[in-house]
Amino acid sequence: MSEPSTTIIPSTLQQIKALVATCLCAVALQSFLPVPAQAEDELRSVVVADPYLEMRTGPGRGYPIFHVVDRGESVQIVMQRTNWYLVRSERGKEGWVERAQMEKTLQPDGQQVSFAAANIEDFTNARWETGVLAGDFGGANIVSLYGSYSLNPNVAVEFWGSQILGNFSNGWMASFNVVHEAFPEWRVSPFFTLGAGAIYTKPKSTIIEGDDRTDQIGHVGAGFRVYAARRFLLRAEYKSYVVFTSRDENEEVEEWKVGFAFFF
Amino acid sequence: MESRFRVLFLIVAMISLSGCAATKNLFGFGNEEAPPPAAEEPGQVIDPEVARREIKEPAIDREDFEVGAYAGIMSIEDFGSNVSYGLRIAYHITEGFFMEASVGQTDGGLTSFEVLSGGARLITDSERTLTYYNLNVGYNILPGEVFFGEGRAYNTNLYLIAGLGSTTFAGDDRFTVNLGAGYRFLLTDSVALHLDFRDHLFDIDVLGEEKTAHNLEGHLGVTVFF
Numbered sequence: 485m486s487e488p489s490t491t492i493i494p495s496t497l498q499q500i501k502a503l504v505a506t507c508l509c510a511v512a513l514q515s516f517l518p519v520p521a522q523a524e525d526e527l528r529s530v531v532v533a534d535p536y537l538e539m540r541t542g543p544g545r546g547y548p549i550f551h552v553v554d555r556g557e558s559v560q561i562v563m564q565r566t567n568w569y570l571v572r573s574e575r576g577k578e579g580w581v582e583r584a585q586m587e588k589t590l591q592p593d594g595q596q597v598s599f600a601a602a603n604i605e606d607f608t609n610a611r612w613e614t615g616v617l618a619g620d621f622g623g624a625n626i627v628s629l630y631g632s633y634s635l636n637p638n639v640a641v642e643f644w645g646s647q648i649l650g651n652f653s654n655g656w657m658a659s660f661n662v663v664h665e666a667f668p669e670w671r672v673s674p675f676f677t678l679g680a681g682a683i684y685t686k687p688k689s690t691i692i693e694g695d696d697r698t699d700q701i702g703h704v705g706a707g708f709r710v711y712a713a714r715r716f717l718l719r720a721e722y723k724s725y726v727v728f729t730s731r732d733e734n735e736e737v738e739e740w741k742v743g744f745a746f747f748f
Numbered sequence: 749m750e751s752r753f754r755v756l757f758l759i760v761a762m763i764s765l766s767g768c769a770a771t772k773n774l775f776g777f778g779n780e781e782a783p784p785p786a787a788e789e790p791g792q793v794i795d796p797e798v799a800r801r802e803i804k805e806p807a808i809d810r811e812d813f814e815v816g817a818y819a820g821i822m823s824i825e826d827f828g829s830n831v832s833y834g835l836r837i838a839y840h841i842t843e844g845f846f847m848e849a850s851v852g853q854t855d856g857g858l859t860s861f862e863v864l865s866g867g868a869r870l871i872t873d874s875e876r877t878l879t880y881y882n883l884n885v886g887y888n889i890l891p892g893e894v895f896f897g898e899g900r901a902y903n904t905n906l907y908l909i910a911g912l913g914s915t916t917f918a919g920d921d922r923f924t925v926n927l928g929a930g931y932r933f934l935l936t937d938s939v940a941l942h943l944d945f946r947d948h949l950f951d952i953d954v955l956g957e958e959k960t961a962h963n964l965e966g967h968l969g970v971t972v973f974f
Contacts, residue, residue, distance in 0.1 A: 542903040625923040649923035
């Protein structure tokens with residue numbers, strides 16, 4: 485029984501070696517040879533597979549159709565803006581085509597082309613997210629901007645920058661959060677968050693005598709991410725902050741915010 | 749006789765049952781009619797050897813961002829009008845919605861009180877510089893096309909825009925709501941001219957009582973999509 489295995493192993497090794505050598509050769513060749521422009525063009529040109537492809541004068545549903553490309557003709561994709569593609573026909577006409585129509589085109593070799601539209605799956609799986617929220621921070625107005633990076637569908641890390649505009653003091657806050665979503669595939673996805681950061685507070689001199697100060701903060705919170713449409717989501721959250729002041733007592737601040745975000 | 753009938757009956761039964769696959773194999777009938785294994789007729793079956801290639805989205809130049817600068821006139825309530833200028837960046841999420849962030853600056857003049865009273869000053873000169881930032885949502889409510897002569901057409905958008913931000917003026921940062929409308933005129937598919945009107949609302953108490961000031965701004969700008 486052991487004999488066949490000893491003969492197989494060298495042959496497998498040789499195969500692997502040959503494969504590795506081929507790969508290396510291919511890589512070396514590719515690095516020496518200029519990347520053929522044709523390959524680039526092929527990736528950007530598609531063949532109309534539907535009876536026709538409608539070209540509009542602008543990237544919107546209301547713009548008129550001014551030209552039609554017949555089945556079998558190819559078009560070059562110049563650029564994309566939101567769900568619209570600017571394409572150039574073989575006859576040199578340029579116009580905007582909706583994503584739904586582009587999905588029915590093929591690669592020059594007949595393979596399907598993917599023009600993936602953002603959907604609820606991307607809401608669950610997208611890596612990056614950014615948004616704007618506003619609300620109430622212990623009686624003051626707060627405006628926040630955040631950026632988020634998902635480590636996996638359940639856990640994301642976020643960086644927040646906020647400006648606090650109150651009657652008695654103004655300030656800035658920066659914090660770093662970890663967010664956990666138990667059910668990221670739900671359209672209304674609840675999350676729990678934990679974070680730390682710093683707050684800079686500047687009392688309004690006309691009302692209160694006091695010095696500017698920077699304090700460390702810690703917070704816990706919970707909220708919802710709600711998938712709206714395409715790349716949009718709505719977000720609402722509550723956070724409870726502890727401000728570690730240099731005074732005898734720590735300050736506790738409650739924050740409520742709502743806003744919107746988009747993922748990409 | 750009985751045995752002959754029995755044999756005859758059995759033959760009839762065998763023939764009639766030969767339609768059944770089990771009988772066919774059992775008695776050796778209908779071997780020619782039996783469907784051969786799938787592998788012998790590759791023409792009728794999808795070849796599993798062909799891997800289905802998942803084609804990724806082609807490498808297309810996405811131009812969803814719009815960045816630019818503007819200049820115009822901003823009127824600060826009670827402090828007169830002056831030249832304003834700023835920078836803006838927008839991200840187009842759909843053909844209708846976009847997010848925009850902008851920063852701008854202008855200078856406040858003298859209030860009527862300061863002019864009439866002679867030397868009295870309500871705020872210092874450095875406090876007269878107004879700077880703002882805002883984070884907005886816009887919606888292209890009236891997309892359209894305009895024509896210049898016979899041979900030229902340009903795409904346009906009339907949009908509504910509103911958002912939140914902060915204004916630094918008269919020695920304080922002020923929570924500011926802004927709303928307005930704008931007109932985007934696309935010179936090419938990637939370059940646009942803008943004409944915007946905004947109302948920046950914030951609370952101010954420099955002139956005695958606290959009030960919500962309406963600060964109107966009109967500006968012209970250029971943006972580039974990338």
